[in-house]
Amino acid sequence: MYMQVLDILDKIKGEVLTKKVTNATFDGVYAGDLLSHVMAHAKENNLFLTIMANMNAIAVASLLDMPVIVFAEDTKPSSEMISKADDEKIVIISTKYNVVDVIRKIYEL
Amino acid sequence: MENSGKFTIEAMDLENAGSVSSNIKKTLIGKNIPKHIIKRVSIAVYEAEINVVIHSYGGTCSYFIDDDKIRVVFEDTGPGIEDIEQAIQPGFSTANTQAIYYGFGAGMGLMNIKNASDIFNLTSSPKGTILDITINFN
Numbered sequence: 001m002y003m004q005v006l007d008i009l010d011k012i013k014g015e016v017l018t019k020k021v022t023n024a025t026f027d028g029v030y031a032g033d034l035l036s037h038v039m040a041h042a043k044e045n046n047l048f049l050t051i052m053a054n055m056n057a058i059a060v061a062s063l064l065d066m067p068v069i070v071f072a073e074d075t076k077p078s079s080e081m082i083s084k085a086d087d088e089k090i091v092i093i094s095t096k097y098n099v100v101d102v103i104r105k106i107y108e109l
Numbered sequence: 110m111e112n113s114g115k116f117t118i119e120a121m122d123l124e125n126a127g128s129v130s131s132n133i134k135k136t137l138i139g140k141n142i143p144k145h146i147i148k149r150v151s152i153a154v155y156e157a158e159i160n161v162v163i164h165s166y167g168g169t170c171s172y173f174i175d176d177d178k179i180r181v182v183f184e185d186t187g188p189g190i191e192d193i194e195q196a197i198q199p200g201f202s203t204a205n206t207q208a209i210y211y212g213f214g215a216g217m218g219l220m221n222i223k224n225a226s227d228i229f230n231l232t233s234s235p236k237g238t239i240l241d242i243t244i245n246f247n
Contacts, residue, residue: 035159036217039152040224044144052212056159059127063134063151065144080124 002027002045003106005068005091011105014070014093017082024091026068029106031099035060042066047106049099051075055084062088072099111136112174118158118185120167123211129170130155133181140174142246150179150244153225156218157183157240163208164190165238177247178227183240190233197223197231 005024009016030042031049035056042048044065050057053075061069068091071077077085077092085092095102114136116129133154137147154170161168161183168185190196196203197219204214223229228243 033212034215034217035212036156036215036221039155040217040221044148054211055124056126056212059131059155063127063130063155064148 003047005093008106009093011108012070012093012095012097012102014095017077017092017094018085018090021091024067026066029103030066031103039064049102051099053077053081055081057081058084058088058090061085061090067091068093070095070102072097072102113172115169115171118161118168118170118183120162120165121207122162123208126159126162127155129158133172133179136172136174137179146244146246149225150181153222153242153244154181156221157181157242159213160218160240161185163204163213168237178243178245180228180241180243182242184237186237187235189235190231190238193231193233 002025005021026047027045029049030046032038033050033052038060042064046066047068047070048061048066049070051072053071057069058081070093072095074096076094082092130151134147134151137150165185166187171182173180195201199220200216202214202216208214226242227245230241232239
C-alpha cells in the first residue's frame with residue numbers, strides 16, 4: 001500500500017533535508033544498518049529507515065530504487081550526501097525518534 | 110550506450126563506493142533490460158565493488174554486455190582470500206573496524222553475489238582475486 005511522504009512527516013516529526021518532497025510516495029518500510037542485508041532484502045519503493053548516515057546509504061537506496069531515506073535518532077547526513085540524494089531524486093528525512101518509534105508512528109500502532 | 114567498459118576501484122575509498130554499480134545500472138536502464146534483472150546485477154556488482162574497496166589493495170571492474178547477458182569481472186592485486194569456502198559462508202567476515210563503521214562486514218557479500226548470479230567463479234591467491242560473474246537477461 002503506497003503512502004505519501006507528506007502524510008508521515010508530522011507523525012515522525014521529520015525534517016526534510018533534500019530540496020523538496022513534492023509528491024514522493026513509498027510502499028512499505030525496510031529498517032536496517034548492515035548494508036548487505038539491506039541489499040538482499042529491501043524492496044523497490046520501500047522507505048529505507050536507518051542510522052547509517054554515510055554515502056553508502058544513498059548508493060544502496062539508489063541501486064534498489066528506494067525513494068525515501070529516514071535517518072533515525074538524529075543521525076545527520078553530510079551536505080555531500082544531501083546533494084547526491086538530490087541528484088538521485090531521493091528524499092532524505094531526519095528525525096529524533098528511534099527506528100522502532102518511527103515504524104510505530106508511520107503505522108500508528 | 111556502451112557494451113563494455115572498465116573502471117578502477119581504489120582501496121578503502123568508502124565514500125565513493127557504489128559508483129561502479131551505479132554506472133552499470135544506468136547503462137542497463139538505457140538498454141531497457143527488465144527491472145528485476147537490473148536489481149540482481151546491481152546487488153552483485155555493488156557487493157563485489159565493496160569487497161574490492163574494503164578487502165583488497167585496489168583493482169578493476171570490467172563489464173561486457175551482449176544481447177542475452179552481462180558478464181562482470183573484478184580483479185584485484187591482493188592480498189587474496191585465504192579460504193574461499195569459509196568466505197562465502199553467511200556471517201563470516203574479516204572486515205575491519207572502519208568498514209564496519211560504514212555499514213559493511215555483515216558477512217553476506219559473497220553469498221548475495223552468488224545468489225544474484227547465473228554463473229559465479231571466484232579464484233584467489235595472495236597475488237590477487239578474480240571474481241567472474243554472468244547474469245542472463247532472461
